[in-house]
Amino acid sequence: MDQNPEQLIAEMGQRARTAAGRLAGLPTARKAEGLRAAAAAMRAQADAILAANARDVAAGEANGLSGALLDRLRLDPARLEGAAQGVEAVAALPDPVGDTISRSERPNGLQLSRVRVPIGVIGIIYESRPNVTADAAALCVMSGNAAILRGGSEAAHSNRAIHAAFAAGLAQAGLPADAAQLVPTTDRxxxxxxxxxxxxxxxxxxxxxxxxxxxxxxxxxxxxLAHLDGINHTYIDGAADPAMARELAVNAKMRRTGICGATETLLIDRAFADPAPMLAALADTGCELRGDADIRAIEPRVVAANAEDWDTEYLDSILSVKRVDGVEGAMAHIAAHGSHHTDAIVTGDAATAERFLNGVDSAIVMWNASTQFADGGEFGLGAEIGIATGRLHARGPVALEGLTTYKWVVRGTGQTRP
Amino acid sequence: MDQNPEQLIAEMGQRARTAAGRLAGLPTARKAEGLRAAAAAMRAQADAILAANARDVAAGEANGLSGALLDRLRLDPARLEGAAQGVEAVAALPDPVGDTISRSERPNGLQLSRVRVPIGVIGIIYESRPNVTADAAALCVMSGNAAILRGGSEAAHSNRAIHAAFAAGLAQAGLPADAAQLVPTTDRxxxxxxxxxxxxxxxxxxxxxxxxxxxxxxxxxxxxLAHLDGINHTYIDGAADPAMARELAVNAKMRRTGICGATETLLIDRAFADPAPMLAALADTGCELRGDADIRAIEPRVVAANAEDWDTEYLDSILSVKRVDGVEGAMAHIAAHGSHHTDAIVTGDAATAERFLNGVDSAIVMWNASTQFADGGEFGLGAEIGIATGRLHARGPVALEGLTTYKWVVRGTGQTRP
Structure with a gap:
């Protein structure tokens, strides 16, 4: 390329800032219209998008990409239609921009409010899934932000084709095409x-x-805005209903093992009377269990856990299992080994549950529910730009509201400060 | 010192994290009690604090500190009493921790809420004002956070004495003394x-x-969390009431020139009929006016502005003045030269005002009010840890709420994810 990367990003950033300024002033209906036009353009250009994707897939096969990566990369008419419908679903979400967060009147008559506004320019850096191009761009545009998208090199042709359709759709609807820009190089x-x-x-x-x-x-x-790990715990309290505990443990680990909300460590209260059926049920699903000596004494299929197991996000059919001393023991283990993502307690005792919900410092804490629910869609957000485990700005599943900030608006009648 | 700085801060950070865990679970009354005990300890140890301060002032005089710096450094009984009352005022503020931000129920019966929780460990880095030691620590503790305080070397003895009293007061009330730690070295x-x-x-x-x-x-x-500049604008629209415009311009610039909310640039609409009295009033206060040719033609005391003036935060009795073409011209100037802090419009036209309030991308936007109101106390927050001009997390004046984050709390009855 002719430009150095700093120049390239600086120029894209300026165009994005200008586009964001225009988007920030648009009513919800105009943004939604732009997204529906983008979805329509994706459908109209389906042949070009699928042909571009076929080039990426062929190159991936030639380069020996793994089957899992090829599956993430591959589009077909149904997946592309799903992506277009995803953009339309974002267009139908409630728009947080303009919402008043708080309002007050001062003794001097000044009227203060805090009003949600877009953040501005959001950079999205992603890998081999080309549908992120449309999905992330849609969330940014609907929340009034401009997106700078940088996809993986394996999906370069697919991303260009999807982006071309998306931006053309925005422009047809009178929105700035620069509201969703794709970095034109896959240079790292x-x-x-x-x-x-x-x-x-x-x-x-x-x-x-x-x-x-x-x-x-x-x-x-x-x-x-991100999470690095999802080292999630499900703690089975002594006061847990055994059948519920067994079902939640199996679902939290095994429903899908590769998602960030999967449970990776099962903590079992010493006061929980009969853990054997739960461990057997887990082992029966084909889950590899790694446990301490107490656990191995209960279920013979449990192998010995080593020190690293308690700090490992398996994203696989493997579960570390430990006995702990009550909710305090569980909270101490989670404080030492957790990743502040999602942790759950199973108990019939409300006071114990509240102790856990208050005391565990994670983005999501759950009582009598599967950690697999840790997801923007399941939380009713309609979509998700990501799950954040940092402490500032937004935490847990983040959708449109997490892509906004606020400004203070002060309305007076000529007040001067004494 | 024996430790390297990384070890020192890491160990302080661990103690702070432990203290923060204890603070996070405390009810409002306990935190308030701790702060009142800290204020009482500051009063009880007033002699020691003032003696320590006298050592700092003497050293500062010997080292040739400027009069302004010496004034910031100096404590007297009245100032110390003011600091103690400030701590008590924070103890009386509404506690955001535990507030429910949002609540929803999913079709599967899961009950979701977002609940405010402390951020955790806050680092405060400050200069020669020793009262920041108590002020910042009080805001952190009341919001359930542990503070790591690092004051300027000129105030080292004062800070140690204030901190010793503050931490002793916390401990007397049963709060962890590590909730407010002072970095024991002034090594940069x-x-x-x-x-x-x-x-x-x-x-x-x-x-x-x-x-x-x-x-x-x-x-x-x-x-x-910070602001670098407060290059604030007051825009006098063509539809402004002349008397109100004159009073607001003088107050916004001259009430106190050294605060971050002071106006630094006055933008005057070409349609504003008679700017001469406003410019004369400003010049009469002793304010140096730097203007473009249009402005100099109106008021002879205006000197020529150069290009840097539009990007300068004077924090002094100097004001840059420019004529612009209506609200669009004002917004374009602010977009090019502002610092996203505080910008105001003076107009009698509500539609023009809304255009400005929506279109200016600043933490605080004002209509018919002095930019000098940009202050947590004036906004009714009761205090202020700082003013932020970044876009994420918290914007504008930040007090207790800006020192919190949230967690998602999910309550179920055994739901598994299908």
Missing amino acids: AAVGAMLRADGAIDMVVPRGGKSLVARVQEEARVPV | AAVGAMLRADGAIDMVVPRGGKSLVARVQEEARVPV
């Missing part, structure tokens, strides 16, 4: 330039595996 | 260690001049 240096683009990009959202998130968190000068 | 490397203490310190708040804020923003790996 462009990612570094985005991460250093403090002032041009207001927040970066990495969408992908742990190595991507780790790199982004390590290098970024720009605020990052 | 300790500041660097705080700024890199990602994971140990959740947020850093710099309290001081621009060079401190710039260093913190430049070096920090930890999120920073």
Whole structure:
């Protein structure tokens, strides 16, 4: 490329800022119309998108991409239609922009309010799933933000084709095409330039595996919305209903093992009377159980856990299992080994549950529910740009509201400060 | 010192995290009681604090500190009593911790709420004002956070004495003394260690001049809550009441020129009929006016502005003045030269005002009010840890609520995810 990455991102950032300024003033209906036009353009250009995707898939096969990566990369008419419907679903979400968060009147008559406004320019850095191009762009545009998208090199043709359709759709509806820009190079240096683009990009959202998130968190000068790990715990209290505990443990671990809300460690209260059926049920699903000596004494299929197991996000059919001394023991283990993502207690005792819900410092805490519910859609947000385990700005599943900030609006009648 | 700065801050951070865990579970009354005990201890140890302060002042005089710095450093019984009352005032503020931000029930019966919780560990880096020690610690403790305080070397004895009293008061009331720790060295490397203490310190708040804020923003790996500049504008629209415009312009600039809410640039609509009395009133106060040719043609005391004037925060009796073409011209100037702090419009036209309030991308936007109101106390927050011009987490004046985050609390009855 002719430009160095810093120049490229700086110029894209300026165009994005201008587009964001226009988007910020648009009513909800106009943004929704733009997204519906983008979805329509994706459908109209389906042949071009699928042909571009076929080139990426062929190159991926030639380069020996794993079956899982090829599956993430591959589009077919049904998946593309799903992506278009996803954009339309975002267009139908309630728009947080303009909402009044708080309102007050001062003794001097000044009227104060805090009003939600878009953040501005959001950078999205993702890997091989081309549908993130449309999904992330839609969430940004609906919340009044401009998106700078940087997808993985394996999906370069697919991303360009989806982006071309999306931006053309926005433009047809009278929205700035620069509201969703795709970084035109897959040079890795462009990612570094985005991460250093403090002032041009207001927040970066990495969408992908742990190595991507780790790199982004390590290098970024720009605020990052992300989670690195989901080392989630389900704690079975002594006062848990045994049947509920067994069903929740199996679902929390085994429903889907590869999602960030999957439980990775099962903590069982010493006061829980009969853990054997639960452990047997887990082992019967084919889950590998790694436990301490207490647990191995109960279920013979449990193998010995080592020290690293308590700090490992398996994302696989493996579960570490430990006996603990009551809710305090569970909370101490979670404080030492958790990743502040999602942790659950199973108990019939409300006071014990409240102790856990208050005392565990995680983005999501649950009582008598499967950690697999940790998801923006399941939380009723309609979508999700990501799940955040940081402490500032937004925590847990983040959708449109997490892509906004606020301004203070002060209305007076000529008040001067004494 | 024996420890390297990284070890020191890491160990302080661990103690702070433990203290924060205890604070997070305390009811409002216990935190308030702790702060009242801290204020009482400051009064009881007034002699020791004032003696320590006298040592700092003497050293400052010997080292040739400027009069302004000496004034910031100096405590007397009245100022110390004011600091103690400030701590008590924070103890009387409404506690945001535990507030429910949102609540919903899903079709599957899961009950979701978002509940305010403390952020955790807050680093405060400040300069020569020793009263920040008590003020910042009080805001952190009342919001359930542990504070790591690092004051300026000129105030080292004063800070140690105030901190000793404050922490002793907390301990007397049964709160963890580690809820407010003072970095025991004034080695500048300790500041660097705080700024890199990602994971140990959740947020850093710099309290001081621009060079401190710039260093913190430049070096920090930890999120920073701050504003670098307050290049604030007051725009006099063609539809402004002339008398109101004159009073607001004088107050916004001249009430106190050294605060971050002071107006630095006056924008006057070409359609504003008679700007001469306003410019004369400003010049009559002793304000130096720097203007473009249009402005100099109106008021002979105006000197020529150069290009840098539009980007300068004077914090002094100097005002840059420019004529612009209506509200659009004003917004374009502010977008190019503002610092996203506080900008005001003076107009009798509500539609024009709303255009400005919506279109100006600043933490605080005002209509017919003096920019000097940009202050947590004036906004009814009761106090202020700082004013933020970043876009994420908290914007504008930040007090207790801005020192909290939230967690998602999910209550179920055994739901598994299908």
